[in-house]
Amino acid sequence: MATITLDGIGHAYPSRDPGEARRYALKPVHHVWRQGRAYALLGPSGCGKTTLLNIISGLVTPSDGRLLFDGQDMTHVSTERRNIAQVFQFPVIYDTMTVRENLLFPLRNRGVAKAAAGARVQEIATLLDLVPVLDRRARGLTADAKQKISLGRGLVRSDVSAVLFDEPLTVIDPALKWELRSKLKAVHEALDMLMIYVTHDQVEAMTFADEVVVMNDGRVLQIGTPTELFERPAHAFVGYFIGSPGMNFLPAVLQGDSARVADAVFPLGMRYATRSGTIRLGFRPDYATVTTGGEGVPVAVRRIEDLGRRRLARVALGGHELVATLPPGTTLDGATARLHVTPQHLHVYVDDERIDGDTSGGAA
Amino acid sequence: MRLNGRSLGITAYLVVLILPIYWLLNMSFKTNDEILSRLSLWPHQLTLANYAHIFNDPAWYLGFLHSIEYVTINTVISVTVALPAAYAFSRYRFIGDKHLFFWLLSNLMAPPAVYAMPFFNFYYSIHLFDTVWAVALAHCLFNVPLAVWILEGFISGVPREIDETAALDGYSFPRFFVRIFLPLIGNGIGVAAFFCFMFSWIEQLLATTLTTVNAKPIAAVMTRVYSAAGMDWGLLAAAGVLTMIPGAVVIWFVRNHIAKGFALGRV
Amino acid sequence: MEKAINNRAWFFVLPVLVFVLFSSLVPLMTVINYSVQDTMGQNNFFFNGIAWFQNLLDPTTDIGGRFAAALVRNLLFSFVVLLIELPLGVGAALCIPRHGWKVGATLVLIALPLLIPYNVVGTIWQIFARADIGLLGYVLTHLGIAYNDTQDPTSAWATILVMDVWHWTGMVALLAYAGLKSIPDAFYQAARIDGAGRWSVFRNIELPKLQKVLVIAVLLRFMGSFMIYTEPSIVTGGGPGESTSFLSLDLVKIALGQVDLGNGAAMSLVYNLITLTICWVFFTVMTQLDRRKDV
Numbered sequence: 001m002a003t004i005t006l007d008g009i010g011h012a013y014p015s016r017d018p019g020e021a022r023r024y025a026l027k028p029v030h031h032v033w034r035q036g037r038a039y040a041l042l043g044p045s046g047c048g049k050t051t052l053l054n055i056i057s058g059l060v061t062p063s064d065g066r067l068l069f070d071g072q073d074m075t076h077v078s079t080e081r082r083n084i085a086q087v088f089q090f091p092v093i094y095d096t097m098t099v100r101e102n103l104l105f106p107l108r109n110r111g112v113a114k115a116a117a118g119a120r121v122q123e124i125a126t127l128l129d130l131v132p133v134l135d136r137r138a139r140g141l142t143a144d145a146k147q148k149i150s151l152g153r154g155l156v157r158s159d160v161s162a163v164l165f166d167e168p169l170t171v172i173d174p175a176l177k178w179e180l181r182s183k184l185k186a187v188h189e190a191l192d193m194l195m196i197y198v199t200h201d202q203v204e205a206m207t208f209a210d211e212v213v214v215m216n217d218g219r220v221l222q223i224g225t226p227t228e229l230f231e232r233p234a235h236a237f238v239g240y241f242i243g244s245p246g247m248n249f250l251p252a253v254l255q256g257d258s259a260r261v262a263d264a265v266f267p268l269g270m271r272y273a274t275r276s277g278t279i280r281l282g283f284r285p286d287y288a289t290v291t292t293g294g295e296g297v298p299v300a301v302r303r304i305e306d307l308g309r310r311r312l313a314r315v316a317l318g319g320h321e322l323v324a325t326l327p328p329g330t331t332l333d334g335a336t337a338r339l340h341v342t343p344q345h346l347h348v349y350v351d352d353e354r355i356d357g358d359t360s361g362g363a364a
Numbered sequence: 365m366r367l368n369g370r371s372l373g374i375t376a377y378l379v380v381l382i383l384p385i386y387w388l389l390n391m392s393f394k395t396n397d398e399i400l401s402r403l404s405l406w407p408h409q410l411t412l413a414n415y416a417h418i419f420n421d422p423a424w425y426l427g428f429l430h431s432i433e434y435v436t437i438n439t440v441i442s443v444t445v446a447l448p449a450a451y452a453f454s455r456y457r458f459i460g461d462k463h464l465f466f467w468l469l470s471n472l473m474a475p476p477a478v479y480a481m482p483f484f485n486f487y488y489s490i491h492l493f494d495t496v497w498a499v500a501l502a503h504c505l506f507n508v509p510l511a512v513w514i515l516e517g518f519i520s521g522v523p524r525e526i527d528e529t530a531a532l533d534g535y536s537f538p539r540f541f542v543r544i545f546l547p548l549i550g551n552g553i554g555v556a557a558f559f560c561f562m563f564s565w566i567e568q569l570l571a572t573t574l575t576t577v578n579a580k581p582i583a584a585v586m587t588r589v590y591s592a593a594g595m596d597w598g599l600l601a602a603a604g605v606l607t608m609i610p611g612a613v614v615i616w617f618v619r620n621h622i623a624k625g626f627a628l629g630r631v
Numbered sequence: 632m633e634k635a636i637n638n639r640a641w642f643f644v645l646p647v648l649v650f651v652l653f654s655s656l657v658p659l660m661t662v663i664n665y666s667v668q669d670t671m672g673q674n675n676f677f678f679n680g681i682a683w684f685q686n687l688l689d690p691t692t693d694i695g696g697r698f699a700a701a702l703v704r705n706l707l708f709s710f711v712v713l714l715i716e717l718p719l720g721v722g723a724a725l726c727i728p729r730h731g732w733k734v735g736a737t738l739v740l741i742a743l744p745l746l747i748p749y750n751v752v753g754t755i756w757q758i759f760a761r762a763d764i765g766l767l768g769y770v771l772t773h774l775g776i777a778y779n780d781t782q783d784p785t786s787a788w789a790t791i792l793v794m795d796v797w798h799w800t801g802m803v804a805l806l807a808y809a810g811l812k813s814i815p816d817a818f819y820q821a822a823r824i825d826g827a828g829r830w831s832v833f834r835n836i837e838l839p840k841l842q843k844v845l846v847i848a849v850l851l852r853f854m855g856s857f858m859i860y861t862e863p864s865i866v867t868g869g870g871p872g873e874s875t876s877f878l879s880l881d882l883v884k885i886a887l888g889q890v891d892l893g894n895g896a897a898m899s900l901v902y903n904l905i906t907l908t909i910c911w912v913f914f915t916v917m918t919q920l921d922r923r924k925d926v
Contacts, residue, residue: 059820079823092821095839105835109826153825374726378740384759384797385743387766391758403769445646452643457634464644471655473910475858477879478899481886482658482665505654508647568750568861569879573887583750597764604751611746612739619735619742 002161002194004033004056008065011051026051028064029220031213033162033196038188040209041198044241048218049198053164056196058082069161085154086164090171091146093138099125100134103152110157124152127187144172144180151180155187162194169204181207202242214238230284236352239282245312248288248322249349252281257357259348262318264297269343270357277351287345288324290315292332296340301332315339385608392601399597414602424603427585430496431565432610434579437500439560442507443515443553450515451541455524468509476569479505484573498574499581503567507560514559518552551621558618565611582607665896683897694885694894700873701881702905705857708792708877712856713849715796720803720848721841725833727808738808741801753865756794760866780867784874787867791875794862799855803848810844811837846917850910857906878902 010028026048033039041049054060055067058079067075074082085106094102100121107117125131128148133141138149147168154163165184169177185208188195199205205212206226213223214237221235222228233239233247240246252259257271259281266281290299290313299315304326311326315337324339326332347354391399392414393407418424452458453465479502487498526548530540546553572584586603666683689695727737744752760780762768771778780790814836822832860879863869869876869884876884882902886895 057820057824059823079820080826084824086821086824088817088821090815090817092815092817094835096835105827106825109828109831150821153821370726371728374723374728374737377723377726378737381740381744381797381801383766384755387759388755391764399764403764403766441650445650448643449647452640455634456637456640458636458638458640458644461640464648468647468651470907471651473854473906474655474903475860475879475882475906477858477860477882477886478662478903479655479658480883481892481895481899482661484887485661486658501650502654504650508650508654512647562746566746566748568748569883572750583748586750586754597758600754601758604747604754607748607751608743608746612743615739615742615746619739 002070003035004162004194005068005071006031006033006065007068009052009055009062009067010064011048011055011060011062012064014063022063024218026055026062027219031220031223033194035194036192037210038185038195038208039197040205040212041196041215042200042202042205042212042241043215044200047215049213049215050166051218052215053086053166053196053198056162057084057086057164083157083159083161084164085157085160085162086166087147087150087154087168089167091143091150093146093149095137095139097138098135099130099138099141099149102138102149103130103156106153106157112157120156120158124156127155127190128152128183144176147172148180151184151187155191155193158191160193162196165195165197167199168197169199169201177204184208202244206242214241216241232347232354233282234354236280236282236349236354239284239347239349243284243286245285245323247282247284248324249280249282250317250320250322252279252348254279254348259346261297261320264317266297266341266346267343268346268348268357272348272355272357275350275355280349280352282347282349282354283341283345285312285323285325288322288339288341289327290324290332290337290339291327291330292334292337294338294340296338298336299339301335301337304332313337388601388604391597392605394598396596396598411598414598415606417599418602418606424582424585427580427582428606430575430579431571431581431583431607434496434499434503434571434581435561435564437496438503438507438564439557441500442504442511442560443557446508446511446515446556447546447553450512450519451545453512453516454519455527465512468512471509472506472513474505476506476567480569480573483570487574493574494576494578496579499571499579500564502570502574503564507563510563511556511560514556515549515552518549518555522548554618555621558614558621561614562611662896662899665892666900669893683893684901687894687897687901694898697873697881698898698901701876701878704875705859705877708859709853709856711792712795712799713852715792716800716803716852717845717848719796720800721807721845723800723804724807724811725837727804738805741804743801744798745801747798749861750865752794752798753862756790756797756862757866760790782871784871787871787875790866791863794866795856795859798862799852803852806844806848807841810841814840846914849917850913853913854906854910857909 006029008028008030009026010024011026012022012024014022029052041052043049051060055062058074058077061076065075066073069082094105097105103121103124104117107120112120121134122131125134128151130145130148130152133145138146141149151165151168154165169180172180181204184197188208197205197208199208206229209226211223211225212229214221214229214235216237222233222238224232224234229238229242233242236247236249239249250261252261252266254272254274255265257269258265258267259272259279260266261281290301297317299317299322301313301315302321303314305312305314311328313324313326313332315322315324317339322339348357349355390404390406393410393412394404395409395411395413398404398407398409453461483498483502484493487493487502492498492501522545526544527540530544531537535544568581568583571581575581575584582603586600667680668678669682686692687695687698690699723741727741728734747755759765760768762772762779768778768780777783778786780786818836818840819832822836827835858879859877860883863875863877864880864883867875869880879902882895882898885891885898
């Protein structure tokens with residue numbers, strides 16, 4: 001049970017050429033993981049999320065910064081003494097042992113009293129529906145049962161500082177993923193532990209975590225609740241990585257309280273100072289609607305995609321393709337239509353970073 | 365500390381391993397006088413005479429050629445015939461497949477001494493006695509099953525979808541096998557060839573039983589040093605050193621696959 | 632995915648069948664033929680029924696006693712060989728470096744003895760063990776140990792054992808190394824996180840994962856040591872007396888040395904059958920024991 005502080009934690013592999021800048025697998029980051037919360041590290045493979053996880057578990061020693069557990073420096077403490085638990089991508093089970101022995105193993109190694117250990121194993125097995133197979137040999141079980149044992153071994157110690165999950169549902173059948181995910185959520189609520197969950201699947205991250213850390217290319221881009229990530233992506237990458245389909249981005253020219261894309265003008269509801277750098281206008285397809293008439297900018301309709309639950313229109317604006325929602329009941333006649341986006345859902349990005357406008361000035 | 369223990373362990377093991385080989389090498393560079401007069405840890409009168417002798421005497425170097433000939437013939441035959449069979453065992457079920465596989469492996473369990481006498485009679489009667497072909501064919505007894513065993517393991521590691529995709533793409537089976545499949549299991553073929561080479565190279569009982577003069581392998585030639593004039597130790601050592609070279613060369617090429625090759629056969 | 636049933640696969644197997652049958656069936660039939668006949672000399676054979684076998688399997692006869700003694704000797708030898716080479720090989724494999732150029736170099740050195748022709752192995756040890764010109768014999772003698780591999784049965788046995796260990800432990804080590812390499816890092820990391828000690832990691836992770844390759848190692852090493860011929864025939868020639876006369880040495884002496892075809896053939900068959908049976912029993916017991924624990 002602990003709060004984990006990342007104090008400028010970063011990791012670079014030593015470069016062979018002294019003149020060359022160090023290549024960071026993880027750029028220095030400051031963050032606090034609070035006791036009892038569930039966090040997700042989300043990003044594409046190679047983004048540094050596993051490196052960050054391994055730094056916390058002690059399998060990797062960071063090149064920069066300090067790692068604090070409840071204020072105590074743990075940067076150079078060995079894995080065994082950090083008191084963390086980790087669940088790996090592939091089930092790690094001890095072949096020769098029964099399920100019960102597997103779950104008891106971490107407790108036995110740490111000399112937990114027999115009665116207490118037995119009770120705890122029973123509790124965890126109940127949470128994970130492992131009671132019927134407790135005395136079976138672990139080896140003969142299915143992949144998802146094995147992964148449940150791995151999860152169980154991670155959760156069985158009640159005194160751990162944190163439980164780390166490294167894409168634990170990779171090998172699980174899609175049909176069972178949902179079940180295990182909600183099981184994990186329930187376990188988190190029941191056990192009051194700090195949990196850190198690494199995944200490249202946004203749905204997994206958003207359903208599991210209280211807060212999601214989005215990473216790309218060794219950098220932490222945004223830390224926030226699922227709603228914050230969806231509504232106000234701080235970085236263009238967060239915009240198109242989260243949400244399906246991702247955010248639309250159009251090269252734009254700022255004109256005070258509006259932005260011009262090709263010949264069309266989008267009112268922003270806020271005043272923006274002129275900036276240098278690449279300026280783009282971003283908005284989610286979910287908040288952009290296409291209609292035949294009414295207000296909005298004229299666009300050329302390319303294609304309609306019927307997803308059943310909703311319909312999307314692929315349209316073009318001055319040569320830039322983008323995606324918008326087609327409201328229920330709307331039919332488009334002809335090759336052109338009007339695109340409308342409410343100003344509060346329009347975001348301005350300068351060199352991929354989101355910038356805020358000046359609200360006090362208001363629209364003139 | 366643990367790392368030190370490990371390096372210490374492996375170093376000790378390797379030293380014990382190398383010592384007898386070093387001793388042979390050491391002796392091969394000594395004169396017989398030095399060998400017999402005192403025990404020296406390195407040659408004090410370094411000489412290449414022993415090696416020169418071998419390279420100048422046809423009886424010696426022909427022995428080498430014979431060995432290399434039958435080992436090569438055997439390796440080519442074993443791998444070639446084993447390839448389609450290994451493919452069949454890996455991809456299809458057919459009547460008697462399991463029994464056949466077990467029977468093949470059971471040939472690996474046959475003591476060569478059991479076959480020495482009947483082979484002698486058999487190859488004599490078909491006029492192959494004292495040819496490199498006799499030895500090459502005799503070694504097929506254990507090398508063909510071994511090659512099937514190793515290749516089957518490697519082929520089973522190639523997804524069957526590849527076969528099907530190739531068929532859909534309009535490849536005829538022979539063309540698919542040669543153009544697509546063989547390159548895919550290149551490592552496996554290398555490992556199988558290595559093992560065939562190795563077992564044919566080191567086997568001596570059959571090789572010496574089936575030859576007398578014309579196809580005598582190097583190992584059999586080595587008995588020549590037991591002459592009336594006493595042992596020619598230096599010469600024996602030099603010949604021994606030379607027989608280790610082909611193995612050492614071959615193993616260098618497959619060093620990254622050898623461990624894998626051992627473990628891939630199915631049990 | 633289930634394999635397709637295709638009996639035309641027999642055509643693929645045919646070449647193998649031809650080559651192996653050529654090398655095994657005809658000679659085997661020759662042996663069977665000899666084993667049930669006796670000769671008056673001059674290619675004059677007559678049917679002799681199972682008399683050779685009765686003779687061979689009765690320890691009170693001359694040949695039977697000899698066979699039984701060689702069998703016991705050989706079984707003991709194989710047992711000791713397995714007892715030493717398996718733990719030593721696994722131990723060596725655990726010590727093999729995991730990274731860098733040292734891996735390749737170590738593997739090549741470990742495999743080197745495997746590629747030396749059997750009779751050269753014999754020669755190496757014949758020389759190495761001599762008290763006058765061999766390092767081992769010289770050192771042992773000068774340490775005051777009564778060592779003489781051509782006169783003293785204990786020395787002879789020890790020499791052959793050490794030679795076999797030297798020759799073949801590398802194979803066990805390579806097999807075990809292959810098994811160890813197939814264990815994903817996550818298992819070691821998980822064990823560290825679970826607080827397992829070194830012995831516990833070996834007992835609960837490494838050993839179970841090595842099981843498959845160790846079955847192969849036991850089979851190969853049993854077969855190899857049970858069929859051993861060339862190396863002892865050079866180092867000790869089966870002596871002193873009969874003390875290192877293992878089955879193959881005895882068989883060759885009878886069949887090729889004394890041209891005693893009937894006894895030789897009967898012995899060949901029984902010997903082959905014993906090898907097959909023991910391999911089959913080993914294999915079945917080791918795989919079955921393991922499966923039973925699953926249920």
